[in-house]
Amino acid sequence: MSIVNNFDLYAPRLVDQEEYFVHGHRACQGCAEALAVRLMCKGLGKDTVVVNATGCMEVVSSFYPTTAWTLPWLHVAFPNAASSASGVEAALKVLRRKGKIADRRVKTVAIGGDGGTFDIGIQALSGAMERGHDLLYVCFDNEAYMNTGIQRSGATPFGASTTTHPAGDKSSGKTAWKKNLAEIMVAHNVSYVATACPSYPIDFITKVKKARKVEGPAFIHCLAVCPTGWRCPSDAAIKLGRLASETGVFPLYEVVDGKYRMTVQHDTLRPIQDYLKSQGRFRHLTPDVIETIQARVIQEYNKLQDKINCLHAWSDLKE
Amino acid sequence: MAKRVGMEIAIAAAEAVALCRPDVIAAYPITPNTHIPEHLSDIVADGRLDAEFVCVESEHSALSACIGASAAGARAFTATSSQGLLYMDEVMPIASSMRLPVVMAIGNRALSGPINIWNDHSDIMSQRDMGWISLFAAYGQEVIDMCVQAFKIAEDLDVMLPVNVNLDGFQLTHVVEPMLFPTQKEIDKFLPERKPYAAVHPDTTVSMGTLGMPDIFTESMKAKDEALKNSKKTILKVWKEWEEQFGRHYQPIIEHRTDGAEVLIMTMGSMSETAETAVDEMRKKGMPVGLLKLVLWRPFPYDDLRKAVKGARSLVVTDRAVSFGSCGPVGAEVRSALYDEPDAPAIVNEIIGLGGRDVTVEDFIAMGEKGLKAEKGKREEEYHIYGVRGS
Numbered sequence: 001m002s003i004v005n006n007f008d009l010y011a012p013r014l015v016d017q018e019e020y021f022v023h024g025h026r027a028c029q030g031c032a033e034a035l036a037v038r039l040m041c042k043g044l045g046k047d048t049v050v051v052n053a054t055g056c057m058e059v060v061s062s063f064y065p066t067t068a069w070t071l072p073w074l075h076v077a078f079p080n081a082a083s084s085a086s087g088v089e090a091a092l093k094v095l096r097r098k099g100k101i102a103d104r105r106v107k108t109v110a111i112g113g114d115g116g117t118f119d120i121g122i123q124a125l126s127g128a129m130e131r132g133h134d135l136l137y138v139c140f141d142n143e144a145y146m147n148t149g150i151q152r153s154g155a156t157p158f159g160a161s162t163t164t165h166p167a168g169d170k171s172s173g174k175t176a177w178k179k180n181l182a183e184i185m186v187a188h189n190v191s192y193v194a195t196a197c198p199s200y201p202i203d204f205i206t207k208v209k210k211a212r213k214v215e216g217p218a219f220i221h222c223l224a225v226c227p228t229g230w231r232c233p234s235d236a237a238i239k240l241g242r243l244a245s246e247t248g249v250f251p252l253y254e255v256v257d258g259k260y261r262m263t264v265q266h267d268t269l270r271p272i273q274d275y276l277k278s279q280g281r282f283r284h285l286t287p288d289v290i291e292t293i294q295a296r297v298i299q300e301y302n303k304l305q306d307k308i309n310c311l312h313a314w315s316d317l318k319e
Numbered sequence: 320m321a322k323r324v325g326m327e328i329a330i331a332a333a334e335a336v337a338l339c340r341p342d343v344i345a346a347y348p349i350t351p352n353t354h355i356p357e358h359l360s361d362i363v364a365d366g367r368l369d370a371e372f373v374c375v376e377s378e379h380s381a382l383s384a385c386i387g388a389s390a391a392g393a394r395a396f397t398a399t400s401s402q403g404l405l406y407m408d409e410v411m412p413i414a415s416s417m418r419l420p421v422v423m424a425i426g427n428r429a430l431s432g433p434i435n436i437w438n439d440h441s442d443i444m445s446q447r448d449m450g451w452i453s454l455f456a457a458y459g460q461e462v463i464d465m466c467v468q469a470f471k472i473a474e475d476l477d478v479m480l481p482v483n484v485n486l487d488g489f490q491l492t493h494v495v496e497p498m499l500f501p502t503q504k505e506i507d508k509f510l511p512e513r514k515p516y517a518a519v520h521p522d523t524t525v526s527m528g529t530l531g532m533p534d535i536f537t538e539s540m541k542a543k544d545e546a547l548k549n550s551k552k553t554i555l556k557v558w559k560e561w562e563e564q565f566g567r568h569y570q571p572i573i574e575h576r577t578d579g580a581e582v583l584i585m586t587m588g589s590m591s592e593t594a595e596t597a598v599d600e601m602r603k604k605g606m607p608v609g610l611l612k613l614v615l616w617r618p619f620p621y622d623d624l625r626k627a628v629k630g631a632r633s634l635v636v637t638d639r640a641v642s643f644g645s646c647g648p649v650g651a652e653v654r655s656a657l658y659d660e661p662d663a664p665a666i667v668n669e670i671i672g673l674g675g676r677d678v679t680v681e682d683f684i685a686m687g688e689k690g691l692k693a694e695k696g697k698r699e700e701e702y703h704i705y706g707v708r709g710s
Binding site for chain 2: 046047048049051052058059062063064065067069070071072073074075076077079080082083084085086087088089090091092093094095097098100101102106123124126127130131
């Protein structure tokens with residue numbers, strides 16, 4: 001925490017000064033996802049190929065003939081960041097083996113939003129993780145289809161109002177709970193899985209660096225506050241990301257070889273209202289719904305704590 | 320020296336692709352193309368080919384992986400059929416727009432429903448407008464030859480477009496034929512290593528697949544169309560080189576007994592061999608019928624077609640797909656190509672051989688007779704679905 005509090009002091013020493021996702025892109029004011037992508041790139045460094053699913057980051061960064069990417073970058077379509085990246089990874093491997101490209105490790109990194117990852121891209125993601133490519137997948141989750149106009153996704157939280165599941169006289173927003181994608185990835189035996197948020201930049205970059213080192217599949221679920229879709233002020237993104245962690249809505253943890261560890265600890269969790277109240281997408285929620293959400297957040301948090309306390313690293317389970 | 324071998328054509332296609340030393344192969348099982356990737360995986364497993372074989376979880380991912388691999392500079396191959404091709408549909412136009420020389424073999428099969436695993440051309444016809452070069456093989460030797468030619472055409476820097484090689488499901492994929500097999504040395508001489516124009520790699524940093532706004536989109540479509548039309552020059556050049564090295568001749572439309580023919584029948588794919596037999600029989604009976612075998616479907620060989628039909632009274636265009644509510648897709652193309660031609664032949668469009676229904680010599684003779692009765696300037700019907708039972 002002290003590092004985050006003294007970020008100005010430490011950042012120049014801790015973070016790569018090179019920019020790989022540069023100014024000039026067209027993300028909305030206060031977009032935490034653009035910040036997260038920039039930070040991710042700093043954790044990855046230049047020997048990286050980025051494969052981007054269709055979505056906000058692809059759209060804002062690649063208006064032909066301009067590009068915000070100084071890393072080699074490929075966009076194919078919406079559901080196939082993981083499968084396109086599988087092809088890139090396979091190509092880099094075989095071309096290196098055959099001496100057709102330089103003999104050094106280049107990391108393939110696929111990125112997608114929550115729609116491109118939780119929903120339409122989950123089959124390709126599952127396949128890529130199962131096959132064991134040397135591939136890092138980072139999901140930048142802003143909890144709805146923001147690029148197309150704030151439609152509900154499998155990552156949209158319970159109770160949030162979206163343009164396809166709006167609040168109304170007979171609706172209090174989404175009636176299903178958010179998918180736990182990190183768990184789905186752990187179930188694929190992915191040896192490095194983490195949650196992250198650009199509100200905790202050093203924590204995020206550290207996780208990216210760890211994931212990059214893995215010679216095989218790795219997955220990071222990064223919460224990216226979207227002021228436009230969450231209907232909050234454009235200067236609120238960092239604060240809301242912190243509140244997501246502080247209330248336990250989005251705990252920041254990592255799972256290394258099956259062993260869970262909380263990377264950002266809070267002695268006590270703040271009440272969920274602190275997180276919900278400044279977001280227009282939750283404005284309609286009545287106290288009883290908030291109570292339901294609070295109970296679920298505590299339950300999920302305790303489930304995670306239980307895993308942290310009880311589960312062992314897979315490598316310790318061999319005997 | 321080339322050896323004559325008896326082999327299942329799908330296996331031969333795999334062997335031919337392996338001779339091209341692809342770097343990445345990604346495929347997903349679907350009948351009837353499956354023996355191609357299966358056999359390629361055998362070749363990789365046995366160490367005869369140094370390639371990454373990516374066993375993807377869907378056809379969408381198969382083509383996506385090939386696009387990714389090709390974008391990274393690799394030589395990439397996939398194969399599919401029917402619904403599998405439709406599942407690739409979303410990424411088909413992206414491969415061509417990104418000018419990536421992916422090669423795909425299609426074991427042509429009917430589209431569902433009702434579900435049917437047998438041959439017709441409705442799968443590839445649904446992908447007609449995707450900006451790919453499309454070749455149709457009539458028999459095993461052509462399959463082998465085209466699989467090799469496809470890489471050379473696709474990767475030529477004047478082309479840089481994906482190519483699909485169509486071989487009829489079962490009628491070709493599962494049939495054993497004698498074929499002349501080129502040697503590795505011969506193929507290495509014919510097909511150089513791929514030298515990509517651009518590749519996603521830190522040493523050649525590039526952004527690929529960027530967003531095209533309205534101010535640039537029309538121009539990018541024009542560029543793709545020009546690229547596909549211009550590819551014909553390279554296709555002809557590659558065929559010439561093939562003929563010089565291997566002695567087998569290819570052209571966009573191959574003619575059989577067209578001298579003095581008043582009626583021409585046009586076929587694509589494996590039906591062409593049956594049609595040849597039928598034409599020979601009709602000639603014996605004194606019927607002035609000849610055959611045009613359409614090899615190059617995209618880019619469509621307008622000039623070759625106009626030249627080939629000169630002097631003919633009628634042209635029977637066979638189609639193995641229906642453009643529902645319109646006519647056969649090849650029939651529509653041919654009519655459009657000949658509309659402005661002075662003295663164009665009467666066009667009879669016969670849709671035949673759907674979902675594996677046999678097309679016999681007798682059927683071709685019946686179609687030839689229909690062609691003999693057709694009169695210029697008098698259209699009896701837009702198209703006809705041949706041999707419908709109960710009609």
